[in-house]
Amino acid sequence: MIRAVLFDLDGTLLDRDESVKKFINDQYKRLHNYLGHISKENYMTRFIELDNHGYVWKDKVYQQLMEEFGIAEIDWEYLLKDYISEFKHHCVPFPNLHGILEELRRNNFVLGMITNGYGQFQMDNIAALGIEKYFEAILVSETEGIKKPNPEIFERALKRLNVNPNESVFVGDHPENDVVAPEHVGMKGIWKKDVQWGTFETNYIVEDLGELLIIIKKLNNESSLK
Structure with missing residues (x-):
């Protein structure tokens, strides 16, 4: 689940x-x-x-x-x-950003973020989007001293959120860093489709953040059938 x-x-x-x-x-x-x-x-x-x-x-x-x-x-x-x-x-948010974060929180999901980049610079951008309040853990690679796709940064985030890998999904636009890497530690990867990477074959893809809850509910339904 x-x-x-x-x-x-x-x-x-x-x-x-x-x-x-x-x-x-x-x-x-x-x-x-x-x-x-x-x-x-x-x-x-x-x-x-x-x-x-x-x-x-x-x-x-x-x-x-x-x-x-x-x-x-x-x-x-x-x-x-x-x-x-x-x-x-x-800073420009993608469509439905605040709506999906609100919806996920209403449905009692725990939210986290892992981003490569410079610590204060990324935190300033997160604050500018007005979304820091939604996340129980935010890991920035410079601050952590380690970056995606290293599995340790995913494991560190899961530990801070107190969840297991098989209870978690990671959503991102980079095929290797955001889909393949978290799957290596046992999470489900969801690709936020980005045309710069061309075609990328994976099980779960969204083009709009508003589609996320549908996929997560599908994953939970599949899990309940096993």
């Missing part, structure tokens, strides 16, 4: 691609005195390419942008600090 639902953050609860677009558009406008020699379209497009859906940290992204676009009046550290302090003001 499923008792706990654990989530990834970026690409699962936070629409990171849309958030990045909003942030970069704002950064370009705010720092136009330094960036105005670059077209906004070129600046945004190249940032998004170098960022690689968040899998490249922004120190490298900004250093590359400085070199390619000849940004001279400010340094990359200035741009990085701006990213760290301002990104949280541009």
Whole structure:
């Protein structure tokens, strides 16, 4: 019987691609005195390419942008600090985010989150989405000193939630980190479908967070029949 639902953050609860677009558009406008020699379209497009859906940290992204676009009046550290302090003001939730978390809590599921990334940066984004209150355990890889897909971070989260692996599902957009890895420790993986990964064959897939409870109820029905 499923008792706990654990989530990834970026690409699962936070629409990171849309958030990045909003942030970069704002950064370009705010720092136009330094960036105005670059077209906004070129600046945004190249940032998004170098960022690689968040899998490249922004120190490298900004250093590359400085070199390619000849940004001279400010340094990359200035741009990085701006990213760290301002990104949280541009966080875009996926549709039905608050609704599904409310519904899961009403149905007495225990909720947790495991996200790779920098501790305070990720916690700021979670706070910006207004969802911290729903979770009984939030594990950020920098703070934990270990990251997905290492099985230990899943085991650590389950221990904090006081649930067994076979009582838990993990929901995320990354096939390896969020579906295969939790299944290795005995959890059920639910893929939040993301076109950037192409086709990925797995048993449980949602395209919208609102579909989650249907799948979880199905899993519990299957369990009761065994």
